[in-house]
Amino acid sequence: MLTFNLQTMSLISGSRLRQRTRMARVPNTFDASHYLQSSLREKLLEHLFIGELVQELWKLGRRDIEILRAEIDFAGYDLVLECNGVLRHVQLKSSHLTANTRDVKVNLSLCNKPHGCVVWVKFDEATLELGPFLWFGGLPTQKLPPLGDRMARHTKRTSLQCEVLRRCAEPSGR
Numbered sequence: 001m002l003t004f005n006l007q008t009m010s011l012i013s014g015s016r017l018r019q020r021t022r023m024a025r026v027p028n029t030f031d032a033s034h035y036l037q038s039s040l041r042e043k044l045l046e047h048l049f050i051g052e053l054v055q056e057l058w059k060l061g062r063r064d065i066e067i068l069r070a071e072i073d074f075a076g077y078d079l080v081l082e083c084n085g086v087l088r089h090v091q092l093k094s095s096h097l098t099a100n101t102r103d104v105k106v107n108l109s110l111c112n113k114p115h116g117c118v119v120w121v122k123f124d125e126a127t128l129e130l131g132p133f134l135w136f137g138g139l140p141t142q143k144l145p146p147l148g149d150r151m152a153r154h155t156k157r158t159s160l161q162c163e164v165l166r167r168c169a170e171p172s173g174r
Helices: 038-059 108-112
Strands: 003-013 017-028 065-069 078-082 086-096 116-123 128-139 151-153 165-169
Touching: 038 065, 038 086, 038 116, 038 128, 065 151, 078 165
Parallel strands: 086 116
Antiparallel strands: 003 017, 065 078, 078 086, 116 128, 151 165
16 A cells, blocks of 8 residues: 655745645555555455456446445345346455465355355555456356355454354365
8 A cells, every 4th residue: 555645845936826735655664554444445445446347348348337336244245246147246355465365254145146256356565456366156157166164263252252153164275
């Protein structure tokens, strides 16, 4: 993520004094906002992903795309995409290129959706440039392939300090 330092410059034009604001890039070796503001980053990456997807479809001459967003994270998907008569319920996952993340948790409710899939977006931590993209799903006429038998554990404990199983699974392969 880029960090900007706000600087004010005075530009004198004739007898008028104008104030202009210029943003300068500040070098940053570690940006804590990646975890402190993870919800903001998640939405930003979603917008960037949608933008790149629509841009690629535009280049291919496709204009028949519909994009719907889930307001509530309950049914296992973030986006519903329809293009060329194919409907997909998409769960988005993301991690930066240098992350040690080897697998992601997939909401089991996604298996109940027609043509569910997971798109794992890797991104550059400094520039937020997207790519590569990893994809897990079936053919356009098929449901999500089996996710395996590993149940995910909730990262937070209950008030009784017990771990709870989530309705998520970790797919057996990439």
